[in-house]
């Protein structure tokens with residue numbers, strides 16, 4: 792629980808620590824552990840479990856996102872811009888995917904993840920509602936707005952990390968994907 796302010800949460804606060812696990816689970820090395828959550832959480836907890844003596848074969852994980860080797864879906868059509876009144880210039884923002892050397896139109900009602908899907912740029916994702924954090928990507932240029940930011944990690948904003956499933960823009964942007 793990292794954002795308990797303003798809630799009636801009365802349980803443990805902060806990240807899952809070795810001390811919390813050891814205090815909460817008797818006979819830990821003989822237990823099976825089932826882990827599910829954002830990748831960064833699972834990696835941190837797996838390290839802690841190892842340090843607490845839990846054999847790796849007793850740690851089972853479930854990862855959000857596409858299965859390994861899953862083919863990239865066929866690009867879907869991007870919603871074309873509305874036809875403007877005669878004589879009105881309309882410049883639709885563009886999102887550039889730096890690593891993939893691709894770009895896509897970014898209409899105001901579409902997210903960076905929608906645009907990535909449309910041109911076949913793979914960005915891991917699962918919930919698509921801003922909570923799992925799997926779609927975190929680095930914003931290289933431009934500005935985005937995000938309706939939900941729950942999936943961001945502390946410090947992400949300072950590093951220009953955004954949630955692709957939430958990121959919308961009114962002008963050109965570029966992301967590391």
Ligand code: FES
Pocket residue numbers: 915916917918919920921922923924925926927942954955956957
């Ligand atoms: S897909 Fe879960 S936060 Fe974006």
